Amino acid sequence: MDKVGQIVETSTQRMLLKAPDRIAPSDYLEKLGIHISRYGLVVTLLLIGILKFTSSEAQGIQPLVASSPLMFWLYHIFSLQTVSNLIGTIEIVVASLIALRPFSARLSFAGSLGAVITFLLTVSFLFSTPGAFQFSHGFPLLGDAGQFLIKDLVLLGAAVWTAAEARGAY
Numbered sequence: 635m636d637k638v639g640q641i642v643e644t645s646t647q648r649m650l651l652k653a654p655d656r657i658a659p660s661d662y663l664e665k666l667g668i669h670i671s672r673y674g675l676v677v678t679l680l681l682i683g684i685l686k687f688t689s690s691e692a693q694g695i696q697p698l699v700a701s702s703p704l705m706f707w708l709y710h711i712f713s714l715q716t717v718s719n720l721i722g723t724i725e726i727v728v729a730s731l732i733a734l735r736p737f738s739a740r741l742s743f744a745g746s747l748g749a750v751i752t753f754l755l756t757v758s759f760l761f762s763t764p765g766a767f768q769f770s771h772g773f774p775l776l777g778d779a780g781q782f783l784i785k786d787l788v789l790l791g792a793a794v795w796t797a798a799e800a801r802g803a804y
Contacts (some may be wrong), residue, residue: 684723
């Protein structure tokens, strides 16, 4: 083999050996998606959690929590604002745990499980809150409460995904 042929062959071998080091576009998009999902979830939970400390948010969630067969009892023990503060504190803690993924996959997994529970509860409000669904011509449409809550279905999916990713990392 001549000198040029050897150079081409060596160059090709180096490229083939380095190929696994490259990130395929689909892998890049998947990694980007998981980061956006994780930290979008963190920001959403933080902002919603912080809002729970306001009286307007405490009043806003009262009909949802009061009509929930899983959470109505909280108002028999705590005041309107205390229930809201408790929920807000949980949301902030969960967000903080999820955000710790670069440092601890286990803590992030625990936070993601907390988010899964949080969003399972809020998605259940779709079925327990009066007016969440309205029937028009025999077809269920989202009412005002349903329009507010339906986003939690996507957030539930993001929480499950971040839990799976964090769990797979340890």
